[in-house]
Amino acid sequence: MPGAPLTEAERARAFALPKKPAVIERQRLAVRYHVEDFDVRDRPRRFLEAFAAILKHTNYRVALDHYARISTKCARCAVKCQIHEATGDDRDIPCWRSELLLAVYRRHFTISGILRGRILGDPGLTDETVAEMADTFYDCTACRRCHFECPMGVDHGLVTHLGRYVLSEIGIVPRALAVSTREQLLGASGNTSAIPVPALLDSLEFLSEEMQDEKHIAIPFPVDQEGAEYLFLPAVSDFIMEADSLMGIAAVFRATGDSWTIGTGYFDGINYGLFYSDQVLEHVLRKVRAEAERLKVKKILIGECGHASRSAKHFYPMFCGGAEALPVLNIMEYTHRAWREGRLRLNPDVVTERVTYHDPCNVARPGWIVEQPRELLKAFCRNYVEMTPNRRDNICCGGGGGTVSIDEIRPYRTAIGGRVKADQIRTTGAEYCVAPCANCKKQLRELMEDQGMDCKIVGLHDLIYKALVLD
Numbered sequence: 001m002p003g004a005p006l007t008e009a010e011r012a013r014a015f016a017l018p019k020k021p022a023v024i025e026r027q028r029l030a031v032r033y034h035v036e037d038f039d040v041r042d043r044p045r046r047f048l049e050a051f052a053a054i055l056k057h058t059n060y061r062v063a064l065d066h067y068a069r070i071s072t073k074c075a076r077c078a079v080k081c082q083i084h085e086a087t088g089d090d091r092d093i094p095c096w097r098s099e100l101l102l103a104v105y106r107r108h109f110t111i112s113g114i115l116r117g118r119i120l121g122d123p124g125l126t127d128e129t130v131a132e133m134a135d136t137f138y139d140c141t142a143c144r145r146c147h148f149e150c151p152m153g154v155d156h157g158l159v160t161h162l163g164r165y166v167l168s169e170i171g172i173v174p175r176a177l178a179v180s181t182r183e184q185l186l187g188a189s190g191n192t193s194a195i196p197v198p199a200l201l202d203s204l205e206f207l208s209e210e211m212q213d214e215k216h217i218a219i220p221f222p223v224d225q226e227g228a229e230y231l232f233l234p235a236v237s238d239f240i241m242e243a244d245s246l247m248g249i250a251a252v253f254r255a256t257g258d259s260w261t262i263g264t265g266y267f268d269g270i271n272y273g274l275f276y277s278d279q280v281l282e283h284v285l286r287k288v289r290a291e292a293e294r295l296k297v298k299k300i301l302i303g304e305c306g307h308a309s310r311s312a313k314h315f316y317p318m319f320c321g322g323a324e325a326l327p328v329l330n331i332m333e334y335t336h337r338a339w340r341e342g343r344l345r346l347n348p349d350v351v352t353e354r355v356t357y358h359d360p361c362n363v364a365r366p367g368w369i370v371e372q373p374r375e376l377l378k379a380f381c382r383n384y385v386e387m388t389p390n391r392r393d394n395i396c397c398g399g400g401g402g403t404v405s406i407d408e409i410r411p412y413r414t415a416i417g418g419r420v421k422a423d424q425i426r427t428t429g430a431e432y433c434v435a436p437c438a439n440c441k442k443q444l445r446e447l448m449e450d451q452g453m454d455c456k457i458v459g460l461h462d463l464i465y466k467a468l469v470l471d
């Protein structure tokens, strides 16, 4: 999907360093994202110690052993990467990026690498390589599209995640992610947007009043309902940013009559651990488990959010009970099933605009949630069009892997990360682009603004709210 080539002015703006020279010098880190001050001494040694500890306590070694042996450096992965397509730079070839970490693994954690290092006097990991990894691992959105193209099965999203994990253990992590996670795990509010419970309750009451005015029917947001079927956890930012998505979800439950609840003990689906730290991933999921047990619910229901859904679906069983863990599902699965069972009526005369659908990488790439939203949209949007490519081969919004939360790299995200996505959306001529993910919504709205486009970015339940027939 070739688009307009990157101009020199766009490139300069996208790669501009927003940090003060004094900070760069102090942190010895010329990356575009802000980092809290950390111990810069002896970084290579500390990086290797952290890497060794992670290898010892996890099973990453199995994948790394395989990747470190088989890579053919054929660069086929490059054709699937929207970052490389936008920049054309060799350093954005997925394999080039992964090779930074794989070379460290080969040199320091395999017998042949250690022997060769001794015989040849190779000092191994340098401070420059640590800085290079800190830069490039946050250029990748961990969308994993390149994974499908690699004949050897190298998963660059996994390598990016691991590289970020090791870096985070020595203090190199985007401040935006670190601050939000600290508030979620240690702060008074216990969530990434620092929303106190009274503000949450106010917001829910306000939304119910809005729905009463618009639909002339009482549509509640149940709170702390012990024994409910579903514990609902959206990306917590939805409570501030995505009123229409939340109202659509509440309206769906009003139509089905199933029991659901929001828990005041914990109500944040966001899990930035998926982006940079397995420790964070685990601790966030333990908070979900504690709330599910407090309220004695039967299922975990994640809102319109790709990474929140994937982190819970794939890792909740791992960290919270194995085969005994509560089932996890995404709200699109719930709504789709209710519609298939004939419990939802959608008026096909309400949404007449041209509508397209953006597949969030975290739910589409594994083939998990692909057709369900399409079937729903086609049921009531007469002017539905696909963007190309789509489904499991979708192109990332350009803000994946947590990068959307890093406001200081917005010029990079919208000029480079989302460049191909903007072309894709433009080609459809759609007036609505449905993006059922909190991260994708934010990124795509910024993308539309920065690329001078007027397609409206909405959630799936935003449109369902318009079309749902309530008795």
Ligand code: SF4
Pocket (backbone or CB within 6 Å): 070, 071, 072, 073, 074, 075, 076, 077, 078, 094, 095, 149, 150, 151, 152, 153, 154
């Ligand atoms: S496609 Fe696979 S083997 Fe080829 S360069 Fe990329 S990662 Fe390496």
Ligand code: SF4
Pocket (backbone or CB within 6 Å): 080, 081, 082, 083, 084, 093, 094, 139, 140, 141, 142, 143, 144, 145, 146, 147, 156, 157, 160, 396
């Ligand atoms: S995971 Fe996505 S952004 Fe990262 S290298 Fe692969 S295609 Fe590019």
